[in-house]
Amino acid sequence: MEETSGHLIKVNLPGGLISPGDLQEVLAIAEKSGAGEVVFGNRQQLFFRVKEALLEDLHHELLMADIHYEVDADEHPNIMSSYVTDDIFDHPGWLREGVYKDIFDLFDHRPKLKVNLVAANQTFVPFFTGNLNFIASEVSNYWFLYVRFPKTNQLYCWPSLIYSEDIPALSKLVESQILDNRNLFYDQPDINAKALLYQKIVGKNSMPVQPIPQPLKLPEFSLPYYEGFNKYGNNKLWLGIYRRNETFAIALLKDICKLCLKTRVGQLHITPWKSLLVKEIAPADRHFWGKILDQHRINVRHASNELNWQLEDNCAEGLHLKQELVKAFEAADLRTYRLCFAIKTHLKSGLFGSVIIRKRPAPETEAPFEILHTPDFNPNNKTLIVYKSHLKQEELGRELIALCDSYYSLSALEEPIATEKPVAESVSNAATYFVYQCKNCLSLYDEAWGDEANGIAAGTGFAALTAYPCPTCDSPKEDFVRIERAAAVFSN
Known part of the structure; x- marks a missing residue:
């Protein structure tokens, strides 16, 4: 935001979606408090600034509207989701609108850890930027859970799938354990998640245990173009709006809300790329949307780079x-x-x-x-x-x-990019590139890179290691599985 004075107000939009009527209410309060623009965040939240003299009135307005908010703080990160990708950037199968909304409605607490709910066959919304990362499995209504411990890169795969309706309750339990035991789980170099977290949690609840039938396989990354008018589904359109300076004028958003209500567009979507996306636009209404873009001088064809x-x-x-x-x-x-x-x-x-x-x-x-x-x-x-x-x-x-x-x-699967620290060429020139992944914490051993921190030179074959305890979770060498690097799940 260009204006940096005053207090920063954050309003969470669970899952990155909000109805036009609800957004109108937030915008009216922001405008009454002196704001002329809002900014969307990486976790699909909304920000605006208010001057000190108007802060007390803002408190009253937001409380009367029953809108949760924070002032100059982020104690409760927004629940992030890939709901925005539904039908336009992926074909989610069982993971539909109703599933997302049912899960959001079941949260009876405001999480203090970052929660992500994402489909596995899209690359628009990050998989592992949360602390509790729920990723849809191929089993209907069941999810993988990857716990990324706060302020670390350590990722722990929950040993069983999680049922959709159990996500809020399990999130609350895991969050409580982590925050009540910061000396074990918060910004710590080595965490024994299985013994210290999983076993304590499973002993405190009776949630059904659904075995993991096969490991999670993520798609190769490519970012879809998320701007402009685009066709999808059965003769429908979606519109993506990106702002170069990250700010959205309240006047623009108010006009968008009015047109949504007029043309029966029920939801607006905030993306992790700080942009706005409108679905369910009827082709007959496209000219109305064009007029809004004209009126507010909105360019919708920026370069991909x-x-x-x-x-x-x-x-x-x-x-x-x-x-x-x-x-x-x-x-x-x-x-x-x-x-x-x-x-x-x-x-x-x-x-x-x-x-x-x-x-x-x-x-x-x-x-x-x-x-x-x-x-x-x-x-x-x-x-x-x-x-x-x-x-x-x-x-x-x-x-x-x-x-x-x-x-x-260069072929990214055959040769590493040259860096300031010279490394040996890949030990494999085969078309398929293999690495070794710890099945417990998902740490990787790549023969091309070795493990310099533990005295293993680049180019050292995994078979040549007489012993190799996992540097993250201390699992033995036998717990590493040889897989294609393209199929690996990566820690975040």
């Missing part, structure tokens, strides 16, 4: 840097298909990206930036490799363009 960025919420520094890098990308006519980028000004902001631009904290330096990427450039893998470090801001564009060129010129 501008759309595939994740920034920290309400971060002016990150937004300015992104805008400068996008200019460099456009000047180079750069291809970024299958890639997405994130800018981190805080080390543990947990953003989603295959390429990360990270600003190191103080002490101050003229070259505080570093560029990192995931080994396979899948943003759902948060294992990061340093590409270049000690960079000045003006050097970032050149180095990112070089990295993207390397990505397309």
Whole structure:
């Protein structure tokens, strides 16, 4: 948001959806409190600012409207979902609108940990950016659960599937255990999840146990184009609106709400890319939507290399840097298909990206930036490799363009990208690339990279290791399974 003075108000929109009538009410209160614009967040929430003198009146208005909100805080992260992708970016099978809404309605507490509910056959909504990541399985109404412990990259796969109606209750139990035992689970280097978390939870409830029939397999990442008018389903349209400065004028959103009510569009969707998506538009009503875009001078055909960025919420520094890098990308006519980028000004902001631009904290330096990427450039893998470090801001564009060129010129499944730390070439030149994955915590051993932290050189074959305790959960070497890297599930 351009205006940074005053208090930041956050309103959660569970699952990223809100009715036009409810959004109208929020907008009216925000406008009455002096706001002229709102911003959407990475977790599908809504922000606006209010001056100190109007804060007391805002409290009253929001309480009267029974709207949960926070002031300058994020104690209760929004429940995030892939409901926005239904029918337009995926074909979800059993996971339909009613299932999502039933689960939202069953939450009788406001989570303090991040909860994600996502379909497994889409790549628009991140899988593992939550602390409790529920991913739909192929078994109707059952979900995988991956627990990512707060402030860590440690991911624990719950040993059984979770029934839809049990998600809220189990979330509450797991959250309570984690937050009541921070010395065991919060920002800790080594966590024995099975003994310290799972066994305590299963002993306190009688939820049905549904075995996992087969491991979760995630799709190869590609970000769908999420702007403009698009056809889907049986002669329907959806409209995506992205704003280059991340701000949505309240006047624009009020007009959108009015037209939704007039044309019987029942829901609006907030995306994890800080954009707005409207479904269920009848072709006969398209001209009404065109008039709104004309009236508010809304451009809906930005380049893909501008759309595939994740920034920290309400971060002016990150937004300015992104805008400068996008200019460099456009000047180079750069291809970024299958890639997405994130800018981190805080080390543990947990953003989603295959390429990360990270600003190191103080002490101050003229070259505080570093560029990192995931080994396979899948943003759902948060294992990061340093590409270049000690960079000045003006050097970032050149180095990112070089990295993207390397990505397309090399086979990502056969050769790693050259980094500042030289690594041996892949031990396998086969078309299918194999890695070894711990079946308990999903940590990977990649023979091409070895495990430098534990004294294993790059290029060391897994079979050559006489013993290899998992560096995350200490499971024995025998608990590692040889799988195709494309089929691996990655920690986040």
